[in-house]
Amino acid sequence: MSVIYLLISISIVVAVAFFFAFVKAVKSGQYDDDYTPSVRMLFDDELQKTKTKTKIK
Amino acid sequence: MDNKNCFHCGLHLVAGQEIAFNEKEFCCSGCKTVYEIFSSNGLDCYYDFENAPGATPQDIKGKYDFLDNEAIVAKLLDFKEETTHIVSLYIPHIHCSSCIWILENLNRLNPGISSSQVNFPEKKVRVVFNSEAATLKAVVLLLSSIGYEPYISLENYEGTKKGISRELTYKLGVAFFCFGNVMLLSFPEYFDVDEFWLEQYKGFFRWLIFALALPSFLYAASGYYVSAYKSIRAGMLNIDVPIALGLVVMFIRSTVDIVFNLGQGFFDSLTGLVFFMLLGRLFQQKTYNFLSFERDFRSYFPIAVTKLTNGQELSVPVYDVAAGDRLLIRNQELIPVDGILISSEIDIDYSFVTGEAIPIRKRSGDKVFAGGRQLGQVAEIEVLSSVSQSYLTQLWSNDVFNKKEKQGYKTLTDTISRYFTPALLALAVAVFLFWVFKNVTTAFNVFTAVLIVACPCALALSAPFTLGNVLRIMGRQKLYLKNATVIEQMAKIDTIVFDKTGTITTNKKSAIVYEGEVLTDAETAALKNVLRGSNHPLSRRLYDFLPVYTVAPVQDFQEVTGKGVLGRAGVLLIQAGSAAFVGKDEAGTLQTNVHIAVNRSYKGKFVFDNCYRDGLSSLFQLLGKNYELKILSGDNEGEREALQQLLPSGTELVFNQKPEQKLAFIKQLQQQGKNVMMIGDGLNDAGALAQSNVGISISENVNVFSPACDGILDAGQFSRIAYFMHYAKNAVKTIKMSFALSLLYNAVGLSFAVAGKLSPLAAAIIMPLSTITIVSFVTITTNYYAKKGK
Numbered sequence: 001m002s003v004i005y006l007l008i009s010i011s012i013v014v015a016v017a018f019f020f021a022f023v024k025a026v027k028s029g030q031y032d033d034d035y036t037p038s039v040r041m042l043f044d045d046e047l048q049k050t051k052t053k054t055k056i057k
Numbered sequence: 058m059d060n061k062n063c064f065h066c067g068l069h070l071v072a073g074q075e076i077a078f079n080e081k082e083f084c085c086s087g088c089k090t091v092y093e094i095f096s097s098n099g100l101d102c103y104y105d106f107e108n109a110p111g112a113t114p115q116d117i118k119g120k121y122d123f124l125d126n127e128a129i130v131a132k133l134l135d136f137k138e139e140t141t142h143i144v145s146l147y148i149p150h151i152h153c154s155s156c157i158w159i160l161e162n163l164n165r166l167n168p169g170i171s172s173s174q175v176n177f178p179e180k181k182v183r184v185v186f187n188s189e190a191a192t193l194k195a196v197v198l199l200l201s202s203i204g205y206e207p208y209i210s211l212e213n214y215e216g217t218k219k220g221i222s223r224e225l226t227y228k229l230g231v232a233f234f235c236f237g238n239v240m241l242l243s244f245p246e247y248f249d250v251d252e253f254w255l256e257q258y259k260g261f262f263r264w265l266i267f268a269l270a271l272p273s274f275l276y277a278a279s280g281y282y283v284s285a286y287k288s289i290r291a292g293m294l295n296i297d298v299p300i301a302l303g304l305v306v307m308f309i310r311s312t313v314d315i316v317f318n319l320g321q322g323f324f325d326s327l328t329g330l331v332f333f334m335l336l337g338r339l340f341q342q343k344t345y346n347f348l349s350f351e352r353d354f355r356s357y358f359p360i361a362v363t364k365l366t367n368g369q370e371l372s373v374p375v376y377d378v379a380a381g382d383r384l385l386i387r388n389q390e391l392i393p394v395d396g397i398l399i400s401s402e403i404d405i406d407y408s409f410v411t412g413e414a415i416p417i418r419k420r421s422g423d424k425v426f427a428g429g430r431q432l433g434q435v436a437e438i439e440v441l442s443s444v445s446q447s448y449l450t451q452l453w454s455n456d457v458f459n460k461k462e463k464q465g466y467k468t469l470t471d472t473i474s475r476y477f478t479p480a481l482l483a484l485a486v487a488v489f490l491f492w493v494f495k496n497v498t499t500a501f502n503v504f505t506a507v508l509i510v511a512c513p514c515a516l517a518l519s520a521p522f523t524l525g526n527v528l529r530i531m532g533r534q535k536l537y538l539k540n541a542t543v544i545e546q547m548a549k550i551d552t553i554v555f556d557k558t559g560t561i562t563t564n565k566k567s568a569i570v571y572e573g574e575v576l577t578d579a580e581t582a583a584l585k586n587v588l589r590g591s592n593h594p595l596s597r598r599l600y601d602f603l604p605v606y607t608v609a610p611v612q613d614f615q616e617v618t619g620k621g622v623l624g625r626a627g628v629l630l631i632q633a634g635s636a637a638f639v640g641k642d643e644a645g646t647l648q649t650n651v652h653i654a655v656n657r658s659y660k661g662k663f664v665f666d667n668c669y670r671d672g673l674s675s676l677f678q679l680l681g682k683n684y685e686l687k688i689l690s691g692d693n694e695g696e697r698e699a700l701q702q703l704l705p706s707g708t709e710l711v712f713n714q715k716p717e718q719k720l721a722f723i724k725q726l727q728q729q730g731k732n733v734m735m736i737g738d739g740l741n742d743a744g745a746l747a748q749s750n751v752g753i754s755i756s757e758n759v760n761v762f763s764p765a766c767d768g769i770l771d772a773g774q775f776s777r778i779a780y781f782m783h784y785a786k787n788a789v790k791t792i793k794m795s796f797a798l799s800l801l802y803n804a805v806g807l808s809f810a811v812a813g814k815l816s817p818l819a820a821a822i823i824m825p826l827s828t829i830t831i832v833s834f835v836t837i838t839t840n841y842y843a844k845k846g847k
Binding site for chain 2: 004005008012015019022023026027031032033035036039040042043
């Protein structure tokens with residue numbers, strides 16, 4: 001039953017790993033602007049679409 | 058077919074003047090050029106995201122020459138290493154997804170730019186460029202040429218670049234991490250079963266919980282301890298005192314509990330509490346990143362001016378300008394210092410300083426004041442005083458601007474806390490004394506339980522959530538407030554002072570009324586044709602006002618400086634100008650008139666009236682019931698009668714006020730014990746706005762600059778001031794109601810605690826429950842009040 005120590009330790013390690021990922025994300029400025037990326041992610045597709053359109057023409 | 062709009066900027070097309078290109082129609086060659094730039098670089102997608110997203114590029118010839126000056130460039134750059142340069146530029150025009158797209162594809166227009174990134178909420182673009190292939194000037198010129206002219210002011214130059222504070226985000230992350238894990242590990246204890254394995258691992262779980270609660274207690278909640286300590290030192294008990302006390306007691310009691318194996322402790326409640334309270338802070342911290350409420354003349358003044366030395370033009374930083382220098386001011390440039398005009402004649406638009414829309418004509422030898430915008434040909438001025446010594450900028454040396462915070466405003470929460478904290482301590486001591494004679498252990502348990510359960514989490518959350526929500530709702534309705542405290546202060550206002558020009562009048566359109574003998578169509582057409590040749594501001598406005606006629610040539614056109622214009626169109630000799638110019642005697646009136654004579658016989662005059670904002674009269678009637686109203690104007694008394702008719706009786710009208718006098722006027726009202734709200738617009742109101750309890754600045758376009766204030770109101774919402782005032786009052790009412798509700802929860806929790814029956818489970822249920830109740834209550838109520846008032 002001492003496997004529970006192992007399990008809990010793993011779960012804590014995973015949690016801490018996520019926590020560090022979060023800290024890193026904040027540090028890199030991801031949380032400074034929470035609007036622009038939501039628009040930006042839509043662009044690449046649009047660009048592709050218009051390019052193929054002009055090719056067909 | 059009438060509703061054709063420019064493909065680039067969306068401006069309505071005037072029939073016959075549109076420019077066709079590539080099957081698209083444009084309003085002007087500027088827009089067409091931008092389209093050409095985009096299409097030739099394969100950036101047509103710009104027009105796919107949004108209809109007509111563009112702006113017409115402005116004429117910027119010579120405007121950015123100062124960017125050749127290395128010292129200035131160095132100050133503007135964010136980062137500079139070898140050839141990699143990074144600059145952040147504020148671009149007011151950023152408004153849609155097309156803007157983001159084009160600005161992030163700048164590298165396709167100029168290979169020297171390696172990347173660019175837009176921060177939409179702040180309307181900023183961060184450009185990384187190679188200094189060997191591109192210069193800052195090239196970047197700025199490129200942006201200007203595609204209609205995204207950056208705004209570079211003295212503020213950028215001086216700018217201590219303030220880093221973004223991410224502390225709250227970190228703390229919130231830590232608090233949530235701890236809260237989630239502690240909750241999870243606490244779960245077995247909630248089901249109070251005597252199961253063998255659970256008993257076996259109890260100690261391990263508890264110490265793990267303890268370890269996980271530490272970061273939350275020590276780091277995430279640290280702000281509360283600091284604030285509590287400060288407030289005790291200042292001799293007033295703010296709401297953070299009982300919170301900090303509750304947290305510390307909770308931590309100590311829980312630690313004691315697990316050390317002596319008495320129970321599981323309250324770590325779950327502790328971490329939950331910290332998390333919810335930080336959430337409240339985040340919610341309240343709504344900021345309008347694209348607005349700034351701290352602006353002074355620096356964000357309005359240019360960085361550099363063109364100095365003339367021995368006939369050479371040289372860009373120098375504005376601060377290096379000294380008395381005696383000769384400056385060259387181009388069209389649309391701002392005059393940064395007081396000086397004497399050398400050139401023959403210019404018009405100066407002081408609208409930002411005074412709110413007055415009609416430009417003022419200055420002649421050689423006249424004194425010109427800083428803050429005006431030059432309209433007309435290139436002008437030369439001789440500097441009289443340096444920037445900081447100029448008439449306008451001296452206003453900022455007043456003490457009002459040096460105070461960081463408005464002193465001593467006590468929020469509603471702090472006021473309650475002043476009674477709450479002593480009452481809580483008294484109660485805790487009382488129950489302790491009651492139990493101590495029966496059982497010392499229980500006495501300590503009850504004492505700590507009281508402090509824990511009464512920790513005014515819900516109380517502390519009422520105001521942030523209410524005000525945060527109200528702030529957002531008001532923001533959606535285009536009243537942008539600096540912070541949540543302003544709402545509470547708005548609710549206390551009893552006197553409202555309005556500026557006149559630009560505030561209750563609009564400087565967009567001013568009504569032009571014709572008085573006198575009716576002009577025939579032929580005469581009006583001739584007048585319009587004659588006016589076309591004149592550049593005088595009044596002529597331009599009258600020209601725009603008159604209906605469209607066919608263009609006809611004008612003979613013998615003559616413009617007499619300071620008097621008027623005359624010209625012959627066909628058989629009609631038109632004279633337009635001052636009364637004396639058309640040969641009419643008129644006693645000096647305070648109105649702005651253009652007199653008209655046709656074939657030397659006097660016809661009548663066009664009267665330029667300031668146009669009052671829509672709904673002004675009804676707004677004042679509405680406000681008059683609850684507030685003392687005053688009008689404070691820098692203008693002469695010309696409109697006293699008109700205003701008196703428009704406004705409810707009892708409205709005090711004060712004219713001829715200089716900026717310092719406006720400030721003093723507000724101060725004097727405050728000394729009489731009044732809570733004053735100042736509503737103004739120009740830099741000349743800046744002192745009054747800063748001095749008043751709540752200073753609201755009216756702005757035709759919120760992206761354009763307004764003086765330092767507590768709130769910025771979109772001019773279109775002017776007639777709704779009464780609604781906002783009423784809403785603020787209701788917001789405070791909501792806070793009071795939710796205080797009552799949270800005290801109810803405290804009472805329930807306390808009844809458990811006093812009886813010595815507060816289990817960690819009960820605490821873990823009551824705290825989040827009270828929080829959720831409060832948050833939903835205030836959200837529903839504030840939304841209800843927002844709808845009701847409409």
